[in-house]
Amino acid sequence: MAKQNKTAGAPPVTVESMEDQIRSLAYQLYCEGGYQDGRDTEHWLQAEQQVLTRGKTHLRRVV
Numbered sequence: 001m002a003k004q005n006k007t008a009g010a011p012p013v014t015v016e017s018m019e020d021q022i023r024s025l026a027y028q029l030y031c032e033g034g035y036q037d038g039r040d041t042e043h044w045l046q047a048e049q050q051v052l053t054r055g056k057t058h059l060r061r062v063v
Contacts, residue, residue, distance in 0.1 A: 022047045026046070
């Protein structure tokens, strides 16, 4: 049986939870940007990049 590395108490990352994180961060960026319309794609992509980068950093520490 293969040994699995898991972080104690850390919930598994799902596509839904990642999307929720991106959505929340994109909204935060929208608010911080002065509620300017027309930048939704920019905010989404920036949030997506930050969430994915956090995930990679977390994986490096776990493995």
